[in-house]
Amino acid sequence: MKGRNGVGAYFQDLVAHLDHEVERAELVCPSLEDPHPCQGMSMPIPGDPTQRLFFPKMRELSALVWEMKPHVIVIPGPGIFSLGAYWIAGKLGIPVCVTFQTDYDRLVQLYWGPRLARLAGGLLNWLNRAMFRGSSAVATICDSMIADARAAGARHPQLVGTPLGAEFVNSEVTPLADEADSVLYVGRLAAEKNIEHFLALAEARPDCRFTVAGDGPLRGLVEQRQKDLPNLNFLGWCSRERVVAELDAHQVLVLPSAVEAFGTVALEALARERLVITTPVCGINQWPALARALTVAEADEPLADTLARLRAMTPEQRREQARAGREAALAMNDEAVNGWLQVLQGCARQGAFLPKPRRSPTLAVLRRLSTNQARPGL
Structure with missing residues (x-):
């Protein structure tokens, strides 16, 4: 969540820096103080009711991506928002950069019992591996997590620094x-x-x-x-x-x-x-x-x-x-911004080699809406 945990703060600061370096950088992130148009219902995270698990509004998220046509979509690990963006990127043939910033195994062991922790950790690791296989790049924030990312299935994880607000x-x-x-x-x-x-x-x-x-x-x-x-x-x-x-x-x-x-x-x-x-x-x-x-x-x-x-x-x-x-x-701070620009440029170059997306009814509706060809009320 924006401003409520380290990952939220990380991307809040990164997008602020990228605003000065790229044509457009959009942060799609749940917020308690300033709700994003793409955030939907939420539920407390088991073990920590002060944090919430948000579900995206897929129609709004799809419309935003289609309107923006980004060169790269960056997702921070296996969250519900991330999975929604990952699916949309696959449909549209947009390169994805996955970040690996959390030791999920250690976290679930702290919050849940051995059996549930083993189940939750296994699910999170499976989701990570699946997204790593379909991504154009994997980025992480310290040397030790490079090895963890490789063990989780990332082929060529890249080290990036941490920006400052x-x-x-x-x-x-x-x-x-x-x-x-x-x-x-x-x-x-x-x-x-x-x-x-x-x-x-x-x-x-x-x-x-x-x-x-x-x-x-x-x-x-x-x-x-x-x-x-x-x-x-x-x-x-x-x-x-x-x-x-x-x-x-x-x-x-x-x-x-x-x-x-x-x-x-x-x-x-x-x-x-x-x-x-x-x-x-x-x-x-x-x-x-x-x-x-x-x-x-x-x-x-x-x-x-x-x-x-x-x-x-x-x-x-x-x-x-x-x-x-x-x-x-x-x-x-300077190294982090420059490092991210290199990662994003590498991802964007790979977009030219991705297969063209298949046309789906949902995307066809979005296309008509974007060109004002839709019938009234569609």
């Missing part, structure tokens, strides 16, 4: 304070994010100020701990503008995830010239220029010890690390 790049940054005593978490309050470890850190360091921004199935746990810990503040879900303000008001961002393909919020914090603590599983650690600006927790190291290591540095050392982080984040 303009809010994190264009406004002037606030200088880092001398003391690293204000700590922020931004993200979904869910099992894969290890929010319990962040709360344990707040309890272990009463001399520091801690803030949680986000929403999810573990919201009740955060609200309860806020009552017990005077140094913990809970903001709930925040707009992107508010996230920028909170990053600027804190000195350290902590990403304590147990499953994290990349960790966009860590990149956003680096762009705001902030110190960032990550866990070893975060995909952002696999980008060398970014990793040099991160403080990565050792395996099984309590976050309190990781924070102590960061606080043991001199203020100037911390400021130098933060400046290096901003430079690396801005470079990643």
Whole structure:
């Protein structure tokens, strides 16, 4: 969903950048605040009622694709919207680029029991393999997922970076304070994010100020701990503008995830010239220029010890690390846009070799509608 999870934010930022590079880039994405004309009914996702599974309005989606005639359709993995777009692309002979950004096996194991997780994971992997076989390109966001994509059936997966929203790049940054005593978490309050470890850190360091921004199935746990810990503040879900303000008001961002393909919020914090603590599983650690600006927790190291290591540095050392982080984040942003342009150009070239689509009644109606030849009321 737009603005509600990492994948939604990723494509929101990517399309904003592509708007300046291509003739037209259209984001078809469900949104709670600003519903897209192509989004239809929805239902809560099992295990996380704060997220919803949306069904597309296929007539509207087909009409949009037919009107736009895109050179490439990009789909982010095996969702209902993605499957609808994949089917339409096949009918019209439009090249498809599939992105592989989530470790589905790990996620379903966290939310469901062994039997259901095995069934759901198998279904998601089967859908991925099917879409990989019919796609012109597969793109992923860290080195480890290249191997996972190959194992799932992708022939030549390509590595692309992560873009940044303009809010994190264009406004002037606030200088880092001398003391690293204000700590922020931004993200979904869910099992894969290890929010319990962040709360344990707040309890272990009463001399520091801690803030949680986000929403999810573990919201009740955060609200309860806020009552017990005077140094913990809970903001709930925040707009992107508010996230920028909170990053600027804190000195350290902590990403304590147990499953994290990349960790966009860590990149956003680096762009705001902030110190960032990550866990070893975060995909952002696999980008060398970014990793040099991160403080990565050792395996099984309590976050309190990781924070102590960061606080043991001199203020100037911390400021130098933060400046290096901003430079690396801005470079990643440029590399991500250029990398995506290369992937999309490669896909578009393949479109010339695809078979012509078969004419179907639905597409024939859309064709007549697009040329104003339809009878009144059709």
